[in-house]
Amino acid sequence: MGRFLALCTLLADVLGLAASYVAGACIFPAIGSILPGWLSWLRDLCVHLYQAPLFWMSLIPSMPHALPLALIHHPGLTWGLVYLCAHLWYLTRYLWRRCRETDLARPQPGAPGGRRWEIVQRRYADFREALERFRPEIPLKTPPTFRFFERKNHRDARAELGWRGRVLVIDQALLSPERQQELAPGLAHQLAYYNSEDLWFRSFLNCYPDGFLWVQCISGICLWLPTLVKLCVWPTVYWRGRVLVADRFAYYCGQGYLLYRHLREQGAVEERRSFWSPDPLRAERIEHLEALLGSEFAWMERQGIAQPVPPLAQERHRLKGG
């Protein structure tokens, strides 16, 4: 589905370019023509501000003269060019952020490697072991390496587990031996994105702005159109469902119960979600995991391999019920 949505985003992008062209070619001249006479100075100022840089541009010897002239006669082209430049800026910014690793440390691979490296590799081995209980086989793709970071203060809003491009980024605290129960389900959940096309689609969407800028809206640079699709449509249409799919993958990796318990522990916190949030409600995730775990348990009961009920638990349950 990610590929189709990427195509839709590209279509929205082309629409944004066309809308920018129309804004420059028709809308702003039309606004200029309907201005009252006492505001004619404003129109002249705008025309001057628009034409002056183009005039100076035409004085550059290496610049072909046709370009500034074309831009003067067809202001829509200018808007289109500005749109493309804005796009290029966001793309460069994303690539720069992705490549910048000033705050990230590398683990030491090897056999055996560093402590953190070994902890993560052991989790991968656990996942592979758990995936063997399903046929056809689920090949687990794991990132060749990862990075970890140290949270300086509480204001650091980075997620404990996440991706920067195709690099897995983990909070150093999560790699401590005491927090393995939190690392394992989170890691399995994140690996679902790596094993599907979601990571690629997310990287693609990251080339677009992360929010709306009022300058873009009033200047007629319609980059807000693909941004609108990215921030308001895909989270509700696509990403919410993908979180549930990633939970299912975590369950396949044998982390269903831990994830379930982790989510239940968070249940005490009041749950709030914005309308455009990409996350499903926690109750929904818990329900989904309950169904998965329950189905497998029922299957195990039918096969006669479900764990026998310890007498103590049975007694406690009876007492609770009574």
Added chain:
Amino acid sequence: MKLLRHLHDLCKGEVALDLHADWPCLLVMAGIVALTGPLVFLACAIQDWCAGTSWDYEDRWRGTRAFAVTFLVVALLLVLVRGFFLQFWPPTLSALFWYPVFWWCLCLLFSPALALFMERLDPRTRPLERILLPAEVAQQQTVVASEKKMTRLKSTRTKQVTAQANEKDIVPPSPQQRKTKRDPRPIYEAWAVPQHILPPAPARGSMPSPSSKRDRRDEGESLADIF
């Protein structure tokens, strides 16, 4: 159906080509390629790609369905307003060469729809199935053996009771239907044991459990503790 499956296998290279046996297939294939270009190959590739993942195939098929609908609408538009598009046709391009190319490109728009159709006729997507692991098979055999033992014991006892009842002319109670005892725990508690791969996190300052090797490796603070 058989032909379609064989064609697909031939395209994929899963079946070795036998010219004597496969010539009707090859003939059909040549005809289809001449008519529609690489449409069939692309459809086969799409079907294989969608069926290639056993856990995320639903999303892939959903995407293929969305592509199919979109491309069908595009193809319909191209056919309906062909006059509008033909006016942009470059006059320098010779019709004899370019029209077939254009036709093949148009046919490619139907590849997702054809992939869906082929999946309907010859499903290649296999949903996940839970299988018994070797340890679980051993456990199952143990359970079955113990159940057999219990049944044998029960039947011996029943025979003894019947014999005693016959002796005393008392009608024996009718054997009640055996019911499987349902696990009384809530599902998340009951499931804790098989899913629980990692050991529970120890409280700070407490000693690690000496019984678990993995436990000890994970909880070590120094390199000497880990290895």
